[in-house]
Amino acid sequence: MGGRQKAMAAATMLPTYIRNLRQQLPSKAPNQPLPSLRRAFSLYDQINLIDQVPDGQLRFQGYTDTGFTVNRVQYEGSLLIFGNLLTSWSPTKFSEINEESLSLFRVVRPVPEILILGCGRYIQPVVPKLREFICSTGMKLEAIDSRNAASTYNILNEEGRIVAAALLPCGVTS
Structure with a gap:
């Protein structure tokens, strides 16, 4: 599969991926936003180049x-x-x-x-x-x-x- 085809396939799977993430959230807050990715990159906040x-x-x-x-x-x-x-x-x-x-x-x-x-x-x-x-x-x-x-x-x-x-x-x- 070429690079463009892979990108297109990933783009079509994105809505499904987001829906699955939302289903994994606790049921009391169904419209709660997805967790922030900022925490995953917090190490970068501590590095001052x-x-x-x-x-x-x-x-x-x-x-x-x-x-x-x-x-x-x-x-x-x-x-x-x-x-x-x-x-x-x-x-x-x-x-x-x-x-x-x-x-x-x-x-x-x-x-x-x-x-x-x-x-x-x-x-x-x-x-x-x-x-x-x-x-x-x-x-x-x-x-x-x-x-x-x-x-x-x-x-x-x-x-x-x-x-x-x-x-x-x-x-x-x-």
Whole structure:
């Protein structure tokens, strides 16, 4: 029997299956709904995949207006992350991000595929001089708000891509 035929056969048997289940319910409540399947999957409610960090990988697990939680440790202020390196970063507002603040990427090897720039609460336009500097290192640039920057970093890092992130806290607005 082909896959489509099996599906059709199962679909025709479903009303019979439901009727049989209803007959098995206690007779005092004939119109009582079927038992919830949620209890059968309650184990999934107890598993939080976001909190599971693979060995040797940095992972953002939260953020506040003043900092970030990485691998269950709360960090205040701006962060610069590459590979297994996590360091505080000097810019406190978007206008302070320049070639000097990103000078680490002149010497770091292997060169990350992409630099995720967390601009704070809102996306900010990157000045051409800074964009040229980042491109001259061999990286691509993604400038987005810091909340989404942290998520994007996690996804790309989990995929095994060589990625870097420079993030201002989510509360920064200029």
